[in-house]
Amino acid sequence: MRAQLQGLLDIGDLQGAKLLLVPVQPVDIAEAIEGLPESMQAIxxxxxxxxxxxxxxxxxxxTVQQSLLEEFKRQDAIEVVEQMSPDDRARLFDELPAKVVRRLLAQMSPPExxxxxxxxxxxxxxxxxxxxPEYISLKETLTVEQALERIRSEDKASEIVYYLYVTDPSRRLTGTVSLRELVxxxxxxPLTEIVNRDTIFVHTDTDQExxxxxxxxxDLLAIPVVDRETRLVGVVTVDDVIDILERETTEDIYTLGGVQSDRDNYFQTSLVxxxxxxxxWLFVLLLTNTVTGTIIRSQESVLQQVVALAAFIPLLTGTGGNVGAQSSTVVIRGLNTDEIRALGPLQVILREARAGLLLGSILGTVATLWAAWLQGSWLVAIVVGISLIAISLLASVAGSSLPFLFRRFGLDPALMSAPFITTAVDVLGVLIYFNIARRILRL
Amino acid sequence: MRAQLQGLLDIGDLQGAKLLLVPVQPVDIAEAIEGLPESMQAIxxxxxxxxxxxxxxxxxxxTVQQSLLEEFKRQDAIEVVEQMSPDDRARLFDELPAKVVRRLLAQMSPPExxxxxxxxxxxxxxxxxxxxPEYISLKETLTVEQALERIRSEDKASEIVYYLYVTDPSRRLTGTVSLRELVxxxxxxPLTEIVNRDTIFVHTDTDQExxxxxxxxxDLLAIPVVDRETRLVGVVTVDDVIDILERETTEDIYTLGGVQSDRDNYFQTSLVxxxxxxxxWLFVLLLTNTVTGTIIRSQESVLQQVVALAAFIPLLTGTGGNVGAQSSTVVIRGLNTDEIRALGPLQVILREARAGLLLGSILGTVATLWAAWLQGSWLVAIVVGISLIAISLLASVAGSSLPFLFRRFGLDPALMSAPFITTAVDVLGVLIYFNIARRILRL
Structure with a gap:
């Protein structure tokens, strides 16, 4: 549709473009406009x-809202802003220069x-x-008929009217009534007879997550927000919540992948x-990797005696890193979705340790056979096998315990994710490997 | 609360336990019961x-539903199952043995x-x-008053009655009316005057995602489902959708972390x-890692001449892996949330390649200085620096292009995630490193 729209605008067929947009949903029109060259967006x-x-x-x-706002004549701008719902408007104002916000606020009607x-x-x-702040509240002294009258007289289309909120004379939230109940x-x-007093609400300073x-x-469609005196001040609706969950998930996934996340759309930000x-994040990991390098360097005498040992370093650190990444992925996701609330940290770590040991044993056996075939030396092969078991155990313990540790210190557990675990396991893995090699090969 | 409940049950204070549960939300009671030892759950x-x-x-x-079902007497079991909403019931039946499902189905009332x-x-x-299948549909020939009458007479509490669906005489969906509109x-x-015909619907075989x-x-609260003849057959509500999105996200994150995902709760499954x-997944990576090992082995002559080269392998492959993981994380998430629909694959890959080159140059400079200081040889240091730039570029291109390739072949892009990219970059990184070393050091 974007291409069609652009084509019509290119040849100046405004009437055709207008007809094209008539039967389309607003969100689809918005997407088409976002895809147009900036000069055409306002048109x-x-x-x-x-x-x-x-x-x-x-x-x-x-970003598009902002550039359109600059294109509008003053009067048009204020009209658009005035009609936005207050939560969307607050979000836009966050992004605008303070000067523009002040000017717009000054021109708006007092209630808005x-x-x-x-x-x-x-x-x-x-x-x-x-x-x-657009919701319908009903005084608890009303009857069903009066309540319906009140809803009918509400001229502004409230964002949601499935739940109606009942308040006492000092505007404190006392419960909810569903529109269905009223009908x-x-x-x-009297409303007091049908009000559901067992209402779940949040405070204005409750975190959005x-x-x-x-x-x-x-399973709510909306949740009421109250101030410190439990007076009703607003409502958060489920459609906003889905967007919040998606944004938080993107943040989690970015953090897991070692990318610092931000509010704006990644695909529209500059290369810098x-x-x-x-x-x-890369510098942190570079630093850790230099530690691994330093360790390998300090073992040069061992390496010079058995150069073959170098060939197995990627296999050991790579596998260790992957085992650790699996453990941390499962634990971090479990912490973020509250799925592991029932189990304590110790139980989870113990469980992961056992999984790590089991996986290490399976992989270690295979690696030993492969190394023996490749190297022709059973001693080197056994060093590789034992190291792999030890590294897998260590990696699963590190991968499962570090997220808990981070959460305890009030940090995001997702920081302890694949890139970090992988690099941390590299360092320890190499140390373990050379120590086992020294003992078994008597170097 | 779980501990409190268990304490009361332990001392046999059933009355106390009953009182404890009275003011609690069903979902919270369910969680408390899930936390109890199995023998107490039925009590x-x-x-x-x-x-x-x-x-x-x-x-x-x-799993708990199932074990409770086994504890119930036949009559109790059928009563509980009969009263469940059909979608929850279908989900339970999926998990039950076919024999039990047949018996329960036979005992249920015909409409259920x-x-x-x-x-x-x-x-x-x-x-x-x-x-x-619990929704309210209204014939389009009704008036507002008749419609409200019909809603009042509906004895069963439909899951949602904010939207009412309007159908023609052959039960085909023609539009929606909101309860607010009716009121x-x-x-x-007549309903025909207020029906919104611009209704978004899905077919029974539309994928849940x-x-x-x-x-x-x-921003819907529910979406109607129609069969091939566009006859209305059901409704999907927003609360189910939030759970679907969360489950799909967990699957994505697990895949990203190299863990095969499944429907059941990870923290309740067995170690095996x-x-x-x-x-x-670990075996796939082990295999790839052995390739890296084989490459290093084939370069033993180079390594023996300049053992110092071995010390920089973890730094190069590690950094390359991380740069690749960052690119793939951003692209995979972008594909899953449709955020990169506006940009074509080529634009995205080009963008990532430029980012990789920039990051590689920054890190390469630092690594060169560090290697020169550590090694005292500018030649080796330059080998490390150039390799790092080349590997970063390669990693960002691989990390951003492979998810697109996988999607093209109808596979989940998330499979091309951090663990895989990291390992793939290892192989190529080592090859690049030794080739550059050979040329610059003239080995």
């Missing part, structure tokens, strides 16, 4: 009807300005920042940023 | 009221049996299998299963 955007423009705008990447300022007042990555009950039923976990755990995000 | 489960028991049962792990058989008839991991419109409005992506992309899931 395409202006083809949309006012209502549609707002929806499409909310789906655009923040207040809603935005409220969100911007909370810390990033907290429930307060990602919630929407199926007799009109004169925790918010996502709660929605996931209790890309390099900056990776080079620190 | 704890029987403390629950009938309504609560069903809800808790649906949240239990399938039919609903289950319908789901079981679809392939695993498709929309048909994960959908719930706010005049009673005599695609279903999840659509719900995420269009754990070893089986990892050993294949």
């Amino acid at each position: 395409a955007f202006r083809l949309l009807s006012k209502d549609e423009a707002i929806e499409v705008y909310e789906y655009l990447d923040s 300005r207040q809603a935005t300022a409220l969100l911007l007042g909370y810390q990033e990555d907290t429930a307060g920042r990602i919630m929407t 199926t009950r007799a009109p004169e039923t 925790e918010v996502a976990r709660l929605i996931q755990r209790y 940023t890309v390099a900056r995000r990776r080079v620190v | 704890a489960f029987r403390l629950l009221s009938k309504d609560e028991a069903i809800e808790v049962y649906e949240y239990l792990d399938s 049996r039919q609903a289950t058989a319908l789901l079981l008839g679809y392939q695993e991991d498709t929309a048909g299998r994960i959908m719930t 706010t419109r005049a009673p005599e409005t 695609e279903v999840a992506r659509l719900i995420q992309r269009y 299963t754990v070893a089986r899931r990892r050993v294949v």
Whole structure:
């Protein structure tokens, strides 16, 4: 569709382009616009009807939102921003220069300005920042009929109206009522009779990942956010939560792969940023690798006597690194999804150690046979086999215990991931290998 | 809470245990029961009221569900199973022995049996299998008032009633109406006036991951499932989708870490299963590592002349592996989240190649200086530096292109992940290193 749109714009067929976009979902239009050359984005955007423009705008990447904003006339800009939902607006304002934000805030209507300022007042990555203040709350003194009347009179389309929130006279959250309940009950039923008081809520400073976990755990469509006095101030909806979970997962996977993650889309950032995000980790690993090198160097006398030993170094460190990476992958994922809550660290490490020993024995046997065939020396082969078992055991213990250690110190367990474990096991693996060689070969 | 519950059961205080569980959410009770010794699980489960028991049962792990089912008397078992929602029931039946499934199916009431058989008839991991047949559909000839009447008369609590589905006389899906719309419109409005015909739906054989992506992309709370004649047959809800996304992510992360993934909870499987899931991958890597070893062996004459070269092998292969792992991590994640759809493979690989060259140059300079200081020979140091640049370039190209290649052949790109790239780069890295050494050192 992007190609079609660009083709029509290229030949200046604005009417055709307009017709092309009519039956399309806003998120798809947003994607098509993002794919256009920057000079065409504003032209395409202006083809949309006012209502549609707002929806499409909310789906655009923040870089495109920003460049469109610069293209708009002042009045158009304020109109678009004014109509955005407050949580999307807060996200955009995060990216804009402070000067622009101040100007836009000053031009906005007082209620919208207040809603935005409220969100911007909370810390990033907290429930307060990602919630929407657009929800329907009902006083607990109402009847079902009055509640429905209140919903009908609400002119603004609230983001979600499946759950309705019930509050006491001082605006404290007392429970929820589902719209379905309201529809199926007799009109004169008081809300107090049907309110579900067993409501799960979060505080404005709850971490967004925790918010996502709660929605996931209790299969909710939205979760209310309260301030310190348990007064209702907003709602976080499930669609935002899916995006949060995906972003957090990308961060985890990047960390596992040794890439420093950031908020913005990787595929739109500059080469220097890309390099900056990776080079620190590479330097750490380079340093560790030089340690391995130094160890090998210090064993030069051994190597000179039995040069054949050098040939097995990659096999030993490589296998050790992979065994360690497997253990750390499983443990890190288990910690992040709370799957290993039931087992204590000791049980997990013991379990991994046994797996490492078992895998080491299988691989060690194969490696011994292979080394004997290749080398013709059973002594060297046995050194390789025993080293492989010892290294696998060590790698699985390191791979499973280091993530726990990191979490204990309040660090992200994912930092203890494949690249790090692999390199750490290299160092220890080489040490173990040469020590076993010295003893068995009596060097 | 699990400890508290176990304590009360240990001293036989059933009344106390019952009181403990009353104000707790079903999913939390399920978790507490899962943590109990098997002998106590059935006792704890029987403390629950009938309504609560069903809800808790649906949240239990399938292994626990199964062992409880064996403990129940026949009549109790059928009662629990009968009350489960059809999608949860189909998931349980997947795990049960065929004999038990046949017996339970035979004892169920005809409509429930039919609903289950319908789901079981679809392939695993498709929309048909994960959908719930419990939704409310409205004929398009109704008015708002009649529609509300119909919703009120629906005795069974449908899983979700925020969206209502509108069908034509031959049960084909024609659109959706939100409950909010029904509540706010005049009673005599015909549904045809308010139905939203621009409805996103999936087919029964759509892959569940695609279903999840659509719900995420269009911010839906549920998506209707239709058969080949576009007749409405079920609905997939957003809470199921979050679980699917999490399971798929775990599979991705496991694959990235070189662990074969499976459906069941890793931390409850046996040691042999754990070893089986990892050993294949380790053998593949062992084989690749022996190639590296063979190459080093074939260069023994070079090594014997300049033993110092051996000390830099881990540094070169290690760094190369890490650079490759970073590239593959970014590309694999980008492919899985559709983030790199806008860029073609060539653009991505070119981008990564430039990043690899840049990183290689930075690291190469540092490594040259370090090697010169350590070795005292500028020639060897230059060999190391040039090799590092070449290996980084190669690693980033391999890391970014292999996932695309795998996807082209219909394989999971995540297989081309850190462990594999690391090992592959080892082989090529050693070859490059010795060739450069031969030329520069004229060996």
